[in-house]
Amino acid sequence: MANNLGARIRVVNNNNDTALDAVRTFWNEHVDDWKVARSEPGSAEFFREIEDYRFEKLHYLPRLVNYAGYAGQSVLDVGCGVGNDTSRFARGGARVTGIDLAPRSIELAMRNFQQRGLAGAFHVMDGERLTFPDDHFDLVYCHTVLQFTPHPDRMLAEIHRVLKPGKHAIIMTINRHSWMQAIQKIAKVDIDYLDAPVFRRSTIAEFRRMLRMFSSVRIVAERFPVKTKIHRGLKGALFNHAFVGTFNLLPRALVRRTGHHLLAFCDKRTAAGAERRDPDEH
Ligand SMILES: C[S@@+](CC[C@H](N)C(=O)[O-])C[C@H]1O[C@@H](n2cnc3c(N)ncnc32)[C@H](O)[C@@H]1O
Numbered sequence: 001m002a003n004n005l006g007a008r009i010r011v012v013n014n015n016n017d018t019a020l021d022a023v024r025t026f027w028n029e030h031v032d033d034w035k036v037a038r039s040e041p042g043s044a045e046f047f048r049e050i051e052d053y054r055f056e057k058l059h060y061l062p063r064l065v066n067y068a069g070y071a072g073q074s075v076l077d078v079g080c081g082v083g084n085d086t087s088r089f090a091r092g093g094a095r096v097t098g099i100d101l102a103p104r105s106i107e108l109a110m111r112n113f114q115q116r117g118l119a120g121a122f123h124v125m126d127g128e129r130l131t132f133p134d135d136h137f138d139l140v141y142c143h144t145v146l147q148f149t150p151h152p153d154r155m156l157a158e159i160h161r162v163l164k165p166g167k168h169a170i171i172m173t174i175n176r177h178s179w180m181q182a183i184q185k186i187a188k189v190d191i192d193y194l195d196a197p198v199f200r201r202s203t204i205a206e207f208r209r210m211l212r213m214f215s216s217v218r219i220v221a222e223r224f225p226v227k228t229k230i231h232r233g234l235k236g237a238l239f240n241h242a243f244v245g246t247f248n249l250l251p252r253a254l255v256r257r258t259g260h261h262l263l264a265f266c267d268k269r270t271a272a273g274a275e276r277r278d279p280d281e282h
Pocket residue numbers: 023024027028032078079080081082083084085099100101102105125126127128142143144145148149150
């Protein structure tokens with residue numbers, strides 16, 4: 001497939017699933033965090049703006065995810081978007097592969113890597129039907145994707161299948177009982193992508209049940225209020241100047257379970273069935 005940034009993109013496993021088609025169409029038109037970028041799409045500055053915004057919101061991610069800890073190892077980023085996190089793993093020396101259902105995302109991820117002088121393999125591919133062999137990757141990473149795919153159980157089964165025994169996956173989803181869901185209901189504040197064709201929230205217990213194929217799972221609730229650049233007017237001002245400060249005065253231990261993002265660190269059983277933990281694992 002030719003695309004308007006000049007790269008050639010191979011669609012690996014196109015199918016006739018109408019639910020997936022709707023998801024693909026939506027994400028082709030809603031590249032994540034695109035709206036914060038002011039620069040020319042595809043320029044180095046454009047990717048920098050998107051990345052800066054992402055890691056301002058998700059400032060805890062580099063503390064929880066050791067992006068530099070996979071040098072020489074194979075990392076798969078499922079639903080990689082424009083390749084923000086993929087590029088962090090690549091900069092840390094990992095051999096990265098990014099897949100995404102939306103051709104536009106893959107086009108931009110490839111451009112992002114080109115702009116940064118990084119190497120990576122990218123494919124338009126359905127994360128519910130990965131074409132990689134069993135036991136193939138040292139890390140499978142999947143951030144802000146599971147809640148948007150029509151059959152999350154299929155995606156999780158695929159993540160588990162392509163992960164090497166004894167290695168781990170890092171998978172994120174949205175918390176059904178989060179502070180953000182609460183203010184969305186009370187103050188009618190918009191949440192990004194509520195209009196996506198699929199948008200599912202899970203409780204911590206439900207997420208744990210979905211991850212039952214892994215031999216051990218640790219779930220961390222994160223993503224607490226930070227000032228928004230997206231919402232303006234009175235609601236934006238109240239949120240930024242009253243809500244964020246007040247909420248963050250509450251002891252974290254008290255509100256921990258209301259974190260908007262649930263981040264799961266999941267081990268795949270070793271071939272021998274014994275647990276093995278990497279020293280850098282969280
Ligand atoms: C909110 S974006 C997140 C992008 C990136 N992971 C990040 O955190 O910046 C969601 C992405 O998931 C992708 N996606 C949704 N369902 C998918 C599926 N079944 N297979 C592969 N990608 C999928 C979308 O195309 C979109 O690029």
